[in-house]
Amino acid sequence: MTAPRLTRSNAPRPATGIVHLGLGAFARAFVCPFVAEAMAASGGDWGILGVSLQSARTRDALAPQGWAYTAVTLGPDGSDARMIEALTGVLVAPEDPQAVLAAMADPAVRIVSLTVTEKGYCHNPATGLLNPDHPDIAHDLMHPLPVSAPGFIVRALALRHRAGLAPFTVLTCDNLPENGRLVRAIVTDLARRIDPALADWIVANCRFPATMVDRITPATTSADIAMVERLTGHQDAAPVLHEPFRQWVIEDDFVAGARPDLGAVGAQLVGDVTAFEHMKLRMLNGTHSALAYLGYLGGHETIADTVADPAYAAFVQRLWAEIMPAVTAPPAVRLTDYAAALATRYANPAIRHRTWQIAMDGSQKLPQRLLGTLTAALDAGRPAPGLCLVVAGWMRYVGGIDEAGRPIEVKDPLAARLRAVSDSAATPAGKVAALLGVTEVFPTALAPRLRAPVTQAAELLWAQGARAAVARLAGQSSAA
Ligand code: CS2
Numbered sequence: 001m002t003a004p005r006l007t008r009s010n011a012p013r014p015a016t017g018i019v020h021l022g023l024g025a026f027a028r029a030f031v032c033p034f035v036a037e038a039m040a041a042s043g044g045d046w047g048i049l050g051v052s053l054q055s056a057r058t059r060d061a062l063a064p065q066g067w068a069y070t071a072v073t074l075g076p077d078g079s080d081a082r083m084i085e086a087l088t089g090v091l092v093a094p095e096d097p098q099a100v101l102a103a104m105a106d107p108a109v110r111i112v113s114l115t116v117t118e119k120g121y122c123h124n125p126a127t128g129l130l131n132p133d134h135p136d137i138a139h140d141l142m143h144p145l146p147v148s149a150p151g152f153i154v155r156a157l158a159l160r161h162r163a164g165l166a167p168f169t170v171l172t173c174d175n176l177p178e179n180g181r182l183v184r185a186i187v188t189d190l191a192r193r194i195d196p197a198l199a200d201w202i203v204a205n206c207r208f209p210a211t212m213v214d215r216i217t218p219a220t221t222s223a224d225i226a227m228v229e230r231l232t233g234h235q236d237a238a239p240v241l242h243e244p245f246r247q248w249v250i251e252d253d254f255v256a257g258a259r260p261d262l263g264a265v266g267a268q269l270v271g272d273v274t275a276f277e278h279m280k281l282r283m284l285n286g287t288h289s290a291l292a293y294l295g296y297l298g299g300h301e302t303i304a305d306t307v308a309d310p311a312y313a314a315f316v317q318r319l320w321a322e323i324m325p326a327v328t329a330p331p332a333v334r335l336t337d338y339a340a341a342l343a344t345r346y347a348n349p350a351i352r353h354r355t356w357q358i359a360m361d362g363s364q365k366l367p368q369r370l371l372g373t374l375t376a377a378l379d380a381g382r383p384a385p386g387l388c389l390v391v392a393g394w395m396r397y398v399g400g401i402d403e404a405g406r407p408i409e410v411k412d413p414l415a416a417r418l419r420a421v422s423d424s425a426a427t428p429a430g431k432v433a434a435l436l437g438v439t440e441v442f443p444t445a446l447a448p449r450l451r452a453p454v455t456q457a458a459e460l461l462w463a464q465g466a467r468a469a470v471a472r473l474a475g476q477s478s479a480a
Pocket of ligand 1: 175213214215216217284285288289357358359
């Protein structure tokens with residue numbers, strides 16, 4: 001007997017107050033539950049209209065369910081399912097960009113939030129500036145109906161400006177350094193190329209609070225969908241699964257102060273997010289990427305599998321020891337406690353977060369996750385061989401062939417170029433030299449300083465394989 005399809009409850013549906021760009025699993029496991037809880041606690045019309053910038057998949061899955069879905073907390077000792085009803089609808093931007101702009105220009109919408117991943121900002125990761133040669137930006141400069149997230153924000157703000165309305169707050173929830181400042185620079189740069197008066201109005205009136213977001217949320221698989229049906233007795237075509245932990249630190253700087261009461265449900269509203277952001281990007285995302293590249297090369301499928309391997313468990317501790325001197329602890333946080341909590345989170349066996357998933361888009365992730373930390377270590381004269389091995393691991397990964405000679409499906413906006421650059425040299429030293437020349441990833445001032453230590457790491461990695469190299473750097477005499 002098949003289980004009945006999940007449907008929305010009879011609870012009154014909130015009016016839309018937020019348009020969310022990039023309705024992936026993370027948004028539905030993090031932003032939507034937080035906002036739903038804030039409305040339950042303190043009221044307010046903060047229903048979320050989701051916008052998919054690419055595919056119709058989520059819209060098609062959620063429409064028959066009245067936009068409701070299941071969020072499952074996966075703890076080491078059991079799981080817990082809840083229905084999330086914060087969504088008021090889902091639009092698919094390529095099908096109807098006009099409808100997306102109309103929704104964003106509606107005065108009832110006071111926040112446009114984003115989880116579009118690093119590459120969705122169409123910027124140069126090494127500089128943080130808009131890349132005007134990005135094909136989507138080139139398109140959006142010429143056409144009033146945009147395709148990129150920055151394009152939608154600018155064209156929607158133009159509509160509001162023309163109509164004499166207040167702007168919305170742009171709430172970025174992506175893992176980028178000083179993400180509020182970064183998105184403001186990108187949006188105002190794009191606006192200035194279209195209409196300088198619009199750019200001035202945005203600078204004067206719009207708000208771009210920085211945020212630190214944190215909840216490990218692997219992509220949902222068909223096995224997960226079957227598990228959720230067994231758990232809840234309902235068929236849900238698009239559930240999300242996530243760890244118990246969550247942390248949202250938000251700079252309290254919204255247009256007219258308008259926002260859901262997120263502080264009532266555990267978000268931290270602060271004056272300055274920078275220290276939280278740096279800590280999370282460097283200590284969590286930096287080691288996540290490290291375990292992703294070196295774990296994948298060492299034959300591990302998930303992060304939990306990787307840290308169950310004692311060589312990697314010891315290596316990640318070594319990485320934290322290299323990273324912590326380059327991190328300023330936020331108020332009331334002890335970095336050693338933060339690292340210990342991360343180790344426990346990574347080990348959660350219920351979370352099957354694939355190394356391959358985290359390895360995606362490394363060209364967009366490396367600068368803020370690893371290269372800032374490496375620069376700080378070099379400036380202070382501290383050797384950082386563990387971090388250099390991670391850079392070498394990324395270089396080996398983007399070469400596209402694993403240690404057993406099998407192809408790797410490298411997902412990265414620069415994948416084809418990275419592969420060609422890697423193939424242009426035959427030796428590890430040659431590959432390191434060639435890849436350090438990719439200026440979107442390696443700032444020109446940093447590249448020459450990385451050459452010797454990353455070459456040394458690469459020679460070890462190519463000669464001995466990832467697992468033995470990790471064991472060696474972790475101080476374990478044998479990889480057995
Ligand atoms: C991960 C993040 O996929 C990745 O690159 O490092 O998505 C990570 O799981 C989240 O930032 C945790 O909050």
